[in-house]
Amino acid sequence: MVNVETELCGIKLRNPTILASGIVGVSGAACMYAAKNGAGAIVPKSIGPVEREGHNNPVLTEFEGGFLNAVGLPNSGVDSSLEEIESAMKNSGVPVFPSIFGGTKEEYGEVAKKISVLNPQMIEVNLSCPNTANDFGTPFALDANEASEVIKIVKENTTAKISAKLGPNVPDIKAIAKAVVEAGADAISAINTMPGMVIDVKTAKPVLHNKQGGISGHALKPIAVNCVYEIYKAVNVPIIGIGGVSTGEDAAEMIMAGATAVGIGTGIYYRGIDVFSKVSYELQKLMDELGYDSIEKMKGAAHK
Amino acid sequence: MEKPVIVEIEKTIDETDGIKTIFIKHSIEAKPGQFVMVWIPGLDEKPFAISYLEKEKFGITVAAVGEFSDNLSKMKEGDKVGLRGPYGTNYCLEGNNIVMVGGGYGAASLVLLAEQALDKNMNIKFILGARDKNKLLYIERIKKLVGEENLIITTDDGSMGAKGFVTDALKELLSKEKVDKVFSCGPDKMMKSVTELCTENNVKGEISMERWMKCGFGLCGHCCVDPIGIRVCKEGPVIDFELANKITELGSYHRVKSSRKESLEVKK
Ligand SMILES: Cc1cc2nc3c(=O)[nH]c(=O)nc-3n(C[C@H](O)[C@H](O)[C@H](O)COP(=O)(O)OP(=O)(O)OC[C@H]3O[C@@H](n4cnc5c(N)ncnc54)[C@H](O)[C@@H]3O)c2cc1C
Ligand SMILES: Cc1cc2nc3c(=O)[nH]c(=O)nc-3n(C[C@H](O)[C@H](O)[C@H](O)COP(=O)(O)O)c2cc1C
Ligand code: FES
Numbered sequence: 001m002v003n004v005e006t007e008l009c010g011i012k013l014r015n016p017t018i019l020a021s022g023i024v025g026v027s028g029a030a031c032m033y034a035a036k037n038g039a040g041a042i043v044p045k046s047i048g049p050v051e052r053e054g055h056n057n058p059v060l061t062e063f064e065g066g067f068l069n070a071v072g073l074p075n076s077g078v079d080s081s082l083e084e085i086e087s088a089m090k091n092s093g094v095p096v097f098p099s100i101f102g103g104t105k106e107e108y109g110e111v112a113k114k115i116s117v118l119n120p121q122m123i124e125v126n127l128s129c130p131n132t133a134n135d136f137g138t139p140f141a142l143d144a145n146e147a148s149e150v151i152k153i154v155k156e157n158t159t160a161k162i163s164a165k166l167g168p169n170v171p172d173i174k175a176i177a178k179a180v181v182e183a184g185a186d187a188i189s190a191i192n193t194m195p196g197m198v199i200d201v202k203t204a205k206p207v208l209h210n211k212q213g214g215i216s217g218h219a220l221k222p223i224a225v226n227c228v229y230e231i232y233k234a235v236n237v238p239i240i241g242i243g244g245v246s247t248g249e250d251a252a253e254m255i256m257a258g259a260t261a262v263g264i265g266t267g268i269y270y271r272g273i274d275v276f277s278k279v280s281y282e283l284q285k286l287m288d289e290l291g292y293d294s295i296e297k298m299k300g301a302a303h304k
Numbered sequence: 305m306e307k308p309v310i311v312e313i314e315k316t317i318d319e320t321d322g323i324k325t326i327f328i329k330h331s332i333e334a335k336p337g338q339f340v341m342v343w344i345p346g347l348d349e350k351p352f353a354i355s356y357l358e359k360e361k362f363g364i365t366v367a368a369v370g371e372f373s374d375n376l377s378k379m380k381e382g383d384k385v386g387l388r389g390p391y392g393t394n395y396c397l398e399g400n401n402i403v404m405v406g407g408g409y410g411a412a413s414l415v416l417l418a419e420q421a422l423d424k425n426m427n428i429k430f431i432l433g434a435r436d437k438n439k440l441l442y443i444e445r446i447k448k449l450v451g452e453e454n455l456i457i458t459t460d461d462g463s464m465g466a467k468g469f470v471t472d473a474l475k476e477l478l479s480k481e482k483v484d485k486v487f488s489c490g491p492d493k494m495m496k497s498v499t500e501l502c503t504e505n506n507v508k509g510e511i512s513m514e515r516w517m518k519c520g521f522g523l524c525g526h527c528c529v530d531p532i533g534i535r536v537c538k539e540g541p542v543i544d545f546e547l548a549n550k551i552t553e554l555g556s557y558h559r560v561k562s563s564r565k566e567s568l569e570v571k572k
Contacts, residue, residue, distance in 0.1 A: 024525035024535070026563050033533025045525065045563070053561040057341070057349035058386075060519040062306035071524060076564035091531075200386070202310040205345045207386075269306075269523050273535075 002287045004280055006040070006295040008238050008261055009161045009186045011095050011121050013040035015280040016251065016295055020242050020265035021046050021099040021124060021165070022071065024273070028087025035092035038277030040261065042092050043189075044085060046099040046126045047115070049107045051077040055131070056209040061198050066217030066244070067266050068196050070131035070210035073101060078114045086118055097163065099124040100154075103136045108150050113157040123160045125151065125185075128167030128192035130214045141167045141192070144176050148183035155184040163187035163240060166231075168194050168223050174234035181235045189240040189263065190227045194220060217266035220244040225257045232258025232300055246270040248282025255295060256302040306521055308343045308386030314361055315381050321438040323409060324377050325355060325365045330387060332362055335394035336417035337512055337542040340364065341520045343386030348372045351517045351537075353489075354390065355412035365412045365441070391520045393542045395510055397421055399484020403477060403509075404430045405470050405498050407490025411441045413512055414489055418449050429481075431456045431473045433490070437464035471497040478505050485509050492568055496555030499548045511548050512541045516559055526563060529553050 006016045018041040019025055019034040025044040035042055054074030061068050075081060078100075089096045098115045100123060102108035112123060127150055128141035140146045141164075151164055164180040166173060168191040177188055193214025198207045206212070224243025231239055241259030245251050246267030254262045267275045292298040311330040319325055332340070334354050342364065343349035350372050356363030368377040379385065395417045402421055404414040411432055421428050428450045434440045436459050446455050456473045457465025466473060471494065477483065478501070486509030488498040495511040502509050515527040515536040522538035529536060530553045539547075548554060557565045 023523055024528065026525035027528055027530065027533070027559070029530045029533035030525045030528035030535075031533070032531075033528065036533075051562045051564060054518075056347070057518060058308065058343060060306070060521075060523060061308075067306070067523070069523075071518065074526075074562045076562050080564060087531075198307070200308065200310065200345070203345045203384070203386075207307060209348070266523065269521065273522070273538075 001284050002293050004284050004287070004295060006261055008240070009122060013095065013261060015040040016255065016261040016283070017276040017279050018240060018261050018263045019043060019276070020263035021126060023265035023268055028084040028091060031088035031096060032091040033273065034276065035094045037274040038280055039094060040276070040280070041095040041097060042088060043097045043099050043124050043263065044088055045075060046073055046101045046129070047075050047078050047081045047111060048073060048101050048103070049078055049111050051075070058208055061207045063198050065219030066215055067269070068198050068208060068213040068215055069193065070208045070213035072210060073129055073132055078111045082114070082118065085115065089118060089120070095121055097122040097124050099126050099165070101126040101129060105150050105153050109153040109157040112154040116158040116160060120160050122163055122187070123154065123158060124163045124165055124189055125154050126165045126192070128165055130167060130169070130193055130195045131210055131212065139167055141165070141176060142170055144179035147176055148179040151180045151183035151185050161186040163189045165189040165192055166227070167192040168227050173227050174230050177231040177235045181237055185237065187238045187240065188231055188235065189242060190231055191220070191224050191243050194223060216243070217270070218244050221250060225253050228254055228259050229257040229302065232303065245279065246275060248279050248284070248286050251279050251283045252286055252298065255298050256300070258300045258303065260295070260299060306388060308341070308349070308388050310384050311387045313379055313381055313383045313385065316379065319365060319441055323365060323367045323441060325363045326376070326379065327356065327361050327363045328387065329361050331360050332390055334362065334390035336420055337394040337413050338390040338392050339541060340387055340389035341391070342376065343388070344372070344375055345386060347375060349386065351520060353413040353512070355416060357416055365409050367409045388520065392537055393540055395487055395542050397424060397426065401427045401482055401484045403474065403483050403486045404428065405474055405486060405488040405490070406431070407433045407470055407494045408439065409441060410490030410512070414487060415442050415445055415449065417487060418446070422449060429454050429456065429477060431458065431470045431477070433458040433470035435460045440464060470494060471501055474498060475501060478502070478507060483507050492558070493555045495548070499545050499554070503545055503549060508545060510542050510544050513543060513554070514541065516561060526559065
């Protein structure tokens with residue numbers, strides 16, 4: 001069978017599946033669990049400067065085409081999260097890319113600096129959480145200038161590679177991608193969830209405690225594939241394609257659109273925690289069938 | 305669909321000191337050990353074990369210990385809540401001679417299991433423990449089920465039954481009788497001791513764990529336990545001793561809402 005190894009900013013992954021931030025990866029042990037189930041790399045839950053409880057329940061609900069979540073970035077704060085990240089790095093056996101967020105640009109820098117004592121190979125900068133507007137205002141990823149300023153500050157505070165995580169709800173994602181790459185991003189993670197709402201008609205109440213949430217899963221896939229396709233045209237850095245991937249064929253779509261690796265989150269619900277090994281295996285079979293002998297050769301095929 | 309359905313409370317009964325059972329008019333297909341997520345719109349949503357199960361209704365038993373459980377306890381006939389589930393793994397009955405070890409509202413899922421075990425003509429011993437006699441749950445229900453002679457009560461202060469812990473009673477039982485399987489639900493430390501005791505005695509069994517839950521269906525990762533990372537809502541809450549022995553945080557710490565670790569020592 002063909003080799004499904006891939007390389008992200010010089011970092012070798014045994015397969016292109018990456019645990020997406022915020023799904024399962026709350027602790028070092030949880031990250032290890034996803035790696036044991038086949039993930040080629042791990043992005044733990046996003047970490048901020050101080051402890052946050054996140055929103056009350058419900059934080060996740062389903063609709064016909066996918067899931068809607070507003071967990072509200074719970075985390076124990078960067079200082080006490082270090083031991084979790086360290087345990088993830090030690091025990092996962094695959095690369096671990098910590099994800100960071102902040103309420104201000106300076107906070108991003110502060111968290112990046114603290115995380116960097118662990119020497120991660122790459123840091124994912126979450127510029128795009130749609131569910132914390134009440135605390136943090138509009139996500140940085142919605143504005144090219146704001147996004148690039150965050151990346152610059154993170155860059156000043158770390159020697160790790162940086163992947164900028166973007167959101168889909170912008171008029172021109174190419175412009176944002178160009179701006180963050182110019183500011184120093186070494187890769188782009190696309191995409192975060194798409195704002196949405198689910199209302200319970202019997203009580204006339206939005207189901208999520210935060211009312212609004214972010215759409216993930218099946219419904220997000222064509223949106224994500226399109227974003228990856230657009231970003232691939234605009235910049236020349238590796239892309240982690242995230243959104244609705246749960247089968248080998250979904251992964252192939254992402255890669256053909258231009259992704260070097262794929263993030264998987266909600267797919268864990270659809271296929272189980274071993275979705276990573278399932279997707280890798282299915283991708284391998286599909287590549288055999290279609291005659292691609294490497295991820296590199298399949299990457300961007302839809303552009304030709 | 306992982307979305308709450310709005311259901312109506314049929315009636316509530318006072319079980320004991322600050323503990324109530326709420327019956328919900330809704331038929332669910334569940335097995336003993338599984339839990340449901342109960343939503344009070346605008347407030348929060350939390351997991352509760354199923355304690356009564358009939359064709360057209362089921363019950364949960366709620367100890368009022370904080371804002372959510374206080375509010376839920378105050379609900380009355382006709383009030384509405386949201387419901388998701390059932391979720392998680394269930395107990396697995398095996399052998400002829402089984403022992404239930406319940407502490408506090410942990411007895412909830414075990415009585416339901418005892419009902420099933422009776423249908424299979426198993427011999428059941430029920431060890432029920434609490435801090436004092438006012439916290440003992442379902443005494444009459446258990447007596448009716450397994451017979452007074454098979455109910456062993458312990459209280460920390462000796463106000464009813466033997467003074468001491470459920471594990472003291474279990475130890476004595478294991479030394480006297482052939483036991484095929486032990487089922488336990490209650491405070492973390494209690495289940496840790498039960499697991500250790502039974503492992504030493506080569507008796508198999510299962511415990512039902514409790515950890516902070518957000519989604520209840522395996523996505524958020526909040527209920528993952530150290531060091532193996534399994535999700536208590538999905539690979540649990542019911543786990544066998546073999547797995548329990550691998551969970552080093554059992555009886556030692558849990559994670560609070562933010563995910564920060566907190567020692568169980570601070571909790572009474
Ligand atoms: C799988 C599972 C099954 C559960 N089944 C039941 C059940 O059958 N009946 C039931 O009443 N609860 C059950 N719970 C616990 C329940 O989900 C809530 O955690 C509990 O009601 C407390 O919520 P609260 O918001 O009222 O209190 P919180 O505000 O969360 O806590 C208030 C105070 O009470 C303390 N506290 C929290 N939980 C407990 C506890 N269990 N015992 C003693 N002190 C506590 C806290 O440390 C805090 O000091 C279950 C939990 C899980 C994970
Ligand atoms: C429950 C949940 C929590 C999430 N938390 C985070 C987070 O903390 N940081 C982040 O960058 N993205 C977060 N996301 C977004 C995911 O990483 C991912 O971008 C999105 O879910 C789309 O992928 P999927 O369809 O495979 O789930 C979260 C998504 C979900 C469903
Ligand atoms: S509660 Fe979300 S994974 Fe268990």
